[in-house]
Amino acid sequence: MTGSASMEIIKGRIEEQHPGTIIYNTNRFSGWSSLENMWYQVQQLGQDLLNVSSQHPEGIHLLGYSQGALLSRTILQTFNNHNVHNFISLSGPQAGQYGTNFLHLIFPDLALKSAFELFYSRVGQHTSVGNYWNDPYHQTLYKEYSQYLPFVNNEIISNRSEEFKKGITKLNAMVLIGGPDDNVITPWESSQFGYFGQNDTVVNLIDRDIYKDDLIGLKTLDKAGKLKIITVPGVNHFMWHLNTSIVDNYILPYLD
Template sequence: MCKRCDSLININGSGLLNAFMGGLMTDGCVVIWTVFLLSSVMGYKPVIIVHGILDGPRQFEILAKFINQSHPGTNVTTLALYDYTGSMKPLWQQVDGFREAIRPIMESTDDGVHLICFSQGGLICRGVLATLPTHNAHSLILLSSPLAGQYGDSSYLKYFFPTFIKSRLYHFCYTTCGQRISICNYWNDPHQRERYLNSSIYLALLNGEIEHANSTAWRDSFLRIQTLVLIGGQDDGVITPWESSIFGFYDSNETVVEMEKQDWYLRDAFGLKTLNSEGAVVKCVVRGVHHTSWHSNHTVYKNCIDKWLT
């Protein structure tokens, strides 16, 4: 039987690491690494961090330190669930696990929480909030996430599929077998639009590109978000096109179409247009940051994240 483990990393008011305890995760077992920031000043909303593909809690210790320095007393929880190779599991499976870990944190506060979700984690957070109709997410901060999909020969693609090139990957991703791997859940080949719509069990549903029974409920849940912060940049090197991190994506000629001209935006399929019209969508584009450096770059933190954690 799997135990649920809670590990505490205590950081004092000056941001010095006093101690930490770690744990391992197996399927069905949630291991939560909680950064509990002790300070005489309390009152900031809890922050939940969700890692990206092939990541885990250790990659976010610097980000937790940044938060401690600028918002002492903040309870920061970095979820150690489906980390590292476990992040290749199907996204709906991961959503189920993360939702059960996030729900009690949300229920513990009446003031709401902030979520910082990196890369693939951004899509997981969107799935979690879509399926939590009473969530209290205040700021949803999506850090270089493939929100409109991924289509590119990045180093990550070569790691997962060394024998495929991007133009042929649909042969695998758009199959039942392919959809059991996380990256295929958001692989969006602009030259294979019909196959994508017929095969995608995650992104096409989440972005309202196809109608489904939960469309209205998911849209209502999305509109509960108080502030949506989209962060990305031209030098990311992994998210392709990089504009996917701000909801832009390729057309059939591989010309980037910006968020405001996407069909699902114009139809307000999942509420993004409404949220934007209310001034609740913030884009923060930063040059010179590689994909793996977003969460440890202090300039990114100060300019794009810090102000939304109050």
């Protein structure tokens, strides 16, 4: 629900510590428009990325925060002719979301256990949140109705599955940043492709099929030393992009 203004602190810190770096801070889909369907946002933002790439044939880096991190990752998969070297995901729901802490401003009466009734419907799939809502208790409905996340995570094989994988494996590095005190991304491990398994337990990335079967190339990156998983305690979801120590310690090292 925020816009590019919320990323100005990161932008300014990078410019201060990395003089000469050119930064494109997009203001697309800010505010209520962030609820637009994810595929629509991917197509629009993807064209922006290609325009930037064409101006910098030597290569670029891509950073996304929160929903923007999931959008950014999908752009890399969808526009797999990109020239992105390093991708930094800052507290993004990469494995999905099953928590309503951030939804009550939009859907004030939405209850966690019944949210699937809204999101796994034609109406719900017109919203960004519905596109990556991953209810661990209704996986059949998730795969039947969700038009976005099960496809980009190759949980459902499509004629684009190999393309989606190619867009990831060509990266020099994928950096997944998250932490246990996020309090919005649920489970917080989703920021690192972990997710709920049975009995409300969280299964970490390397024990999930998306890694074990190398569905989108995470295992390939990991075996090549290109998958960086960074856990930072004590950071609330709404502070990741406002905390200059996060920039200094975990973002700047991947901008060379």
